[in-house]
Amino acid sequence: MNQKAPTLQDVATTAGVSSNTASVVLNGAKSNTRVSEATRQRVLDAAQQLRYHPNAAARSLVHRKTDSIGVIFGVAGSSTDYVTNPYMAGILQGVLKVAGEVGYCVTIFTQPWVNANASAHRFRDGRTDGIIVIASPENSDILEGLSSLGIPLAAVACPGERYSVPTVDVDNRTGIEMAMDHLRELGHYKIALFTGEENMHSTPQRISSYRNRLKDWDCNLPAQWIHTCAYSGAGADAALRKIWQSSERPTAILACNDAIAAGVLAEARSLSIKVPEELSVMGYDDAEIASLQTPPLTTISQPLQQIGELTTHLLLKRLQGVPIEPLTVLLDPKIVVRKSTSVPSEDNQ
Amino acid sequence: MNQKAPTLQDVATTAGVSSNTASVVLNGAKSNTRVSEATRQRVLDAAQQLRYHPNAAARSLVHRKTDSIGVIFGVAGSSTDYVTNPYMAGILQGVLKVAGEVGYCVTIFTQPWVNANASAHRFRDGRTDGIIVIASPENSDILEGLSSLGIPLAAVACPGERYSVPTVDVDNRTGIEMAMDHLRELGHYKIALFTGEENMHSTPQRISSYRNRLKDWDCNLPAQWIHTCAYSGAGADAALRKIWQSSERPTAILACNDAIAAGVLAEARSLSIKVPEELSVMGYDDAEIASLQTPPLTTISQPLQQIGELTTHLLLKRLQGVPIEPLTVLLDPKIVVRKSTSVPSEDNQ
DNA sequence: ATGAAAGCGCTAACAC
DNA sequence: GTGTTAGCGCTTTCAT
Numbered sequence: 001m002n003q004k005a006p007t008l009q010d011v012a013t014t015a016g017v018s019s020n021t022a023s024v025v026l027n028g029a030k031s032n033t034r035v036s037e038a039t040r041q042r043v044l045d046a047a048q049q050l051r052y053h054p055n056a057a058a059r060s061l062v063h064r065k066t067d068s069i070g071v072i073f074g075v076a077g078s079s080t081d082y083v084t085n086p087y088m089a090g091i092l093q094g095v096l097k098v099a100g101e102v103g104y105c106v107t108i109f110t111q112p113w114v115n116a117n118a119s120a121h122r123f124r125d126g127r128t129d130g131i132i133v134i135a136s137p138e139n140s141d142i143l144e145g146l147s148s149l150g151i152p153l154a155a156v157a158c159p160g161e162r163y164s165v166p167t168v169d170v171d172n173r174t175g176i177e178m179a180m181d182h183l184r185e186l187g188h189y190k191i192a193l194f195t196g197e198e199n200m201h202s203t204p205q206r207i208s209s210y211r212n213r214l215k216d217w218d219c220n221l222p223a224q225w226i227h228t229c230a231y232s233g234a235g236a237d238a239a240l241r242k243i244w245q246s247s248e249r250p251t252a253i254l255a256c257n258d259a260i261a262a263g264v265l266a267e268a269r270s271l272s273i274k275v276p277e278e279l280s281v282m283g284y285d286d287a288e289i290a291s292l293q294t295p296p297l298t299t300i301s302q303p304l305q306q307i308g309e310l311t312t313h314l315l316l317k318r319l320q321g322v323p324i325e326p327l328t329v330l331l332d333p334k335i336v337v338r339k340s341t342s343v344p345s346e347d348n349q
Numbered sequence: 350m351n352q353k354a355p356t357l358q359d360v361a362t363t364a365g366v367s368s369n370t371a372s373v374v375l376n377g378a379k380s381n382t383r384v385s386e387a388t389r390q391r392v393l394d395a396a397q398q399l400r401y402h403p404n405a406a407a408r409s410l411v412h413r414k415t416d417s418i419g420v421i422f423g424v425a426g427s428s429t430d431y432v433t434n435p436y437m438a439g440i441l442q443g444v445l446k447v448a449g450e451v452g453y454c455v456t457i458f459t460q461p462w463v464n465a466n467a468s469a470h471r472f473r474d475g476r477t478d479g480i481i482v483i484a485s486p487e488n489s490d491i492l493e494g495l496s497s498l499g500i501p502l503a504a505v506a507c508p509g510e511r512y513s514v515p516t517v518d519v520d521n522r523t524g525i526e527m528a529m530d531h532l533r534e535l536g537h538y539k540i541a542l543f544t545g546e547e548n549m550h551s552t553p554q555r556i557s558s559y560r561n562r563l564k565d566w567d568c569n570l571p572a573q574w575i576h577t578c579a580y581s582g583a584g585a586d587a588a589l590r591k592i593w594q595s596s597e598r599p600t601a602i603l604a605c606n607d608a609i610a611a612g613v614l615a616e617a618r619s620l621s622i623k624v625p626e627e628l629s630v631m632g633y634d635d636a637e638i639a640s641l642q643t644p645p646l647t648t649i650s651q652p653l654q655q656i657g658e659l660t661t662h663l664l665l666k667r668l669q670g671v672p673i674e675p676l677t678v679l680l681d682p683k684i685v686v687r688k689s690t691s692v693p694s695e696d697n698q
Numbered sequence: 699a700t701g702a703a704a705g706c707g708c709t710a711a712c713a714c
Numbered sequence: 715g716t717g718t719t720a721g722c723g724c725t726t727t728c729a730t
Contacts (some may be wrong), residue, residue, distance in 0.1 A: 004499055005473045009709055018717045036715060051498060055475035057406040057415070058707035061722040066406070068456065068476070082445045084654075086637075089438040096431045100459030105476060107417065107456045110449030124354045126404035126723085127454060129419070149400060150353055208712060262641060288435075292611060294643035304434075356723055367701045372725060407723035410706040591713060626714085 006050040010179075013268075014046035015039070015172030037220045040050075053168050057255060060126065068105040070128035071095060072113070074136035074158070081106070082182035085231075086287045087304060090240070091134055091156055094308020103314060116145025124149050130315045133158055133165075137199040154305055154315035157201050166314040166324045168307050168331065172202045174257070175300040176209035176254070179282050182298070182335055183252045186343050188280060192250040194239055196258050206256055217251075225250060229260050236263025242269060251280065251344040258283035261297055269294075276342035286336050295339035302333055351382075355399040363395035364388070374401070409475065418664060419455040419477035421462070423485035423507070423549075429456070435636045436606075436653060440483055440505055443657020451665060453478075459640050465494025472499050479664045482507055482514075486548040486698075501614050503664035505656055506550050515663040515673045517656050517680065521551045523680035524560035524649045525603070531647070531684055532601045535692050536688060537629060538568050541599040543588055545580035555605055574599060578609050585612025593620060600629065600693035607632035607639045610646055614689070619641075625691035636684050644688035651682055 008010040012022040017039055022189035025035055025043040025199045036045075046052075060066040070318050071092065075284050083089045087245030099106045107128050113136075123131060123146060132150030138159060146153055147163040154160075160167030183191055193210045195203050205224060210215035214221060225243065234254065240263075243250060265275060273279050275295060286301035310329060317324055361371040366388055374392040383571065384392075395401075409415040420441065422431050432438045448455045456477050462468045462485075469645055472495060474479060479501030485491040494500055496512040503509075509516030532540055542559045544552050556575060563570060574592065578584035585604065589612075592599060604610035610632030614624060622628050624644060632639050635650035659678060666673055 009707075019708080020718080024716090027709085032715065039715080041686075051470040051473075053470040053474050055410075055707050056477045057409045058722085059709080060406045061404075061410065061707080061724090064711045064722080080446050082430055082442055083438045084442050086435075086438075089432045090558060093431055093433050095689040096459050097429050097456060100429060100461070103460065105453050105456050105458055108445060110445050111419070111452065112708095121402040123402075124400075125402050126354065127407045128700085167442075188512065266617060289638055289641045292638050292641045292643075299660075323723060357725095358723075368724080369702080370700060370725085373700090376725085383699065388699080407706085408725080410708090411725045413706080418720080458718050 005055065008054065010050055011043065011046045011052050015042040016151040017043060021159045023059070031128070048102060052166075059275035066126050066127060066129050067103060068107050068314070069095075069099055070123065070131040071106055071108045072123070072131060072133050072136070072142065073108075074134055074140065074142070080087055080112075082110075085293075086289075087285060087302075088134060090304025091308040091311075093311045094305040094310075095132060096308075097305070098309045098316075106315075106322065113140065113142055113238040116141040116148070120145030120149050124151055130154070130319050132156065132311055132315055135200065137197070138201050138204070139199045145172075149345065152197055152315065152318050154311045154318060156311050159201055164250040164327065166311075166318060167328045168311045168314065169201075169328070170302045170307065170333050171330040172205040172332075173209040173212075176206045178212060178333065178335045179254050179284070179300055180210065180213040180338050182337065183254065183280060183282065183341065184213075184217065186252075186280065186341060188344050189214075189217060190221065190248070190250045191252045191254055191256050192221075192227065193244055193256070194227045194229050194236060194264065195256045196229060197261065198228055200231070203256065210254070222246075222248065229255075229263070231257050231259060232258075233259035233263040235288070236260045240264050240267045244273070252282070252341065253279065254282045254284075256284050257299060257348035258285045258293075258299055259301070261340070262289055265293055265295075277345055278339050280341040280344065282341055286334075290336070291338065298338045298341040299332045299336050301336050308330060353681075354404065355401045357401070357403065359399055360392060360395045360401050363399060364391040372540055375401075377627060385685075391426040394439035414667070415476060415478050416662070417456050417477050418444075419472065419480040420455060421472070421480060421482045421491065422457075423489065423491070429461075431459075436580075436634060436651075437458070437483060439653025440657040440660075443659075444481060444661045445656070445657075446663075447658045447661035450633075462489065463490055464474065464496060465490040465497070469494030469498050473500055479503070479668050481505070481660055481664055484549065487545070487550050487553070488548045491522060495687060501664065501667050503660045503667060505660050508550055510677050513627050513676065515667060516618060516640070516677045517660045518550075518677070519600055519651045519656065519682050520679040521554040522558040522561075524633065525555045526562060527682065527684045528633070528649055529559065529562040529602050531686065532603065532629060532631065533562075533566065535601075535629065535690060537601040537693055538563075539570065539597070539599045540577065540601045540603055541570075541574040543576045543578050543591055543602055543604045543613065545556050545578060545605050545609065547577055549580070552605065554651065557655075559603070571595075571597065578604075578612070580608060582606075582612040585609045586616035589616045593622070601631070602628065602691065603631045603633075604652075605633050607634045607636040607642075607646060607648055609641055610648070610689070611638055614642055614644075614646075626694055629690040629693065631690055635683075639685070642689065643670050647687045647690040648685050649682045650685050652680055675681045689691065
């Protein structure tokens, strides 16, 4: 905080009125009837001259309202990984946009989450009116801890339903189905799945959707064709090498995000595997990098910014006490067909 | 803010002591001598049981300190563009990391900046102890407005020196020189420059560095070989088309960021211009997309996260009243040579 | 060792 | 119309 911000009292003194009068004038609206035009003007002049702005902390004490919303990023990998990830950044962008529209600030909590017992109450600190939790891992107790404290919440890609927390996500099952169907239409059925961290909310959904589709097709594939990599892309190279050495090779790989797909492409290049001729590769997310791959990635697009916007709207609703129905909103992914997928080559069929 | 957060008074009542005693106990340290072990324990138990956490607003009123730093993003293009840009996101990541280390929250101001007279005092609102301004355009009065109000500041890629604001940037002149020298060593001298928005702090520096290098080489190039695009990459396609139609073609294009370079590559592809055989292309930033281009971009790497970290440290120093010397820190860029640059083809020399 | 009281900056009853 | 007062939750003298 800065040393010398003028207070309401300063304005009042300058204008020669009581602080109360100054307050009434500066809070606009009804003041018209209450205060004489002359005083009113004197107060406004004084405020202008002193470049007065009300102290948000003092105001929030009285109003029990901060006009600020908090953001907590889930702790997927390293706990100090906030917005390096385009997924997080895209969502945050949406949050900032809507918050700006309604005059709210956004406070990002930087303290690492330890566990509900140790951490939850620290978020009930009067800094924010409510909190948006983004992509907290499945095995975390963030939502449970915060909601049990009565903190207004909204969540992205979290199991919020179970704690009555309004939640936005992209329909993971639909996304995987679209991807699988695209590959099937091209003629693939030998499809391997490269996932990210298993403790993310989306991972098991995607795996089960993948399995279901195979079952729909009466298709029985080796269990090892589901590989767990990291959403950072790490491990994708090893996974490809391993699967390429096995007795039966897939004709297509569906990666659970674009970074993993990019890792596959890079490793395919060094193994001289031609994409898409010998191997089709699909990404997921349609991150900025997707269209810039060689070849450009066929992928599933998630409306990240829209997720952030919608989540913020839900939190604002909750803050106003507006009932939220339904609690969970699933946005539709879209398939973006580029050049990394094609009909499988003859000898692979 | 949540409805029912327990107050210090609640803790005190539960423990059967005065709020004062509770405060002393909970603020640790010296309390040992002041309070009896029994009372101390009762207070701690009560706090634990109620899941008490002090109200930051109330505390900040007393302490005149919020333990929170503010961030303002410069308004390059659309004013609601915050972290979509990897440059902004990378810097923010560094800010969040350091803030977290010292227990500070980060508040992102979402209100658009209009002008100093209308906007500056709104940032003296008691929400933050100081503000980091990231990449405000050259023609903006953000720094002037805020600093004249006595708000503690630190800046990234802004003309901060002139307002005594500690500023971090990457040495733009060095970066361009490295790029130009790399191209020259390969044999290029017909080098066009594709810049971003002219009102960004870095743009004129890069242009003048480009011109100086040409002058050093006694090289006289058409003035139209400096093209103004947008840092989003928009306009790069048109710029390439235009320059390719002119009587004399460049053998290399130096783009002022990777998005512009990516735009050039895409357009080159559709014009069937071979990169790097017919045309070398350099990017700037070494964003995630750079290594994923076809061909992977030779570019200038900026330590974005480090910029954010350093800037935050400078702000924290300023908040503690530690003198900052020198005021402006220029970090060194690095050149990353990949595949988009090569020796110019014979017939172009 | 503990409590009472004042005050941070602001707003909202309630006087006058 | 305008000022006085109390209180939001907390910390900090100053008494006891």
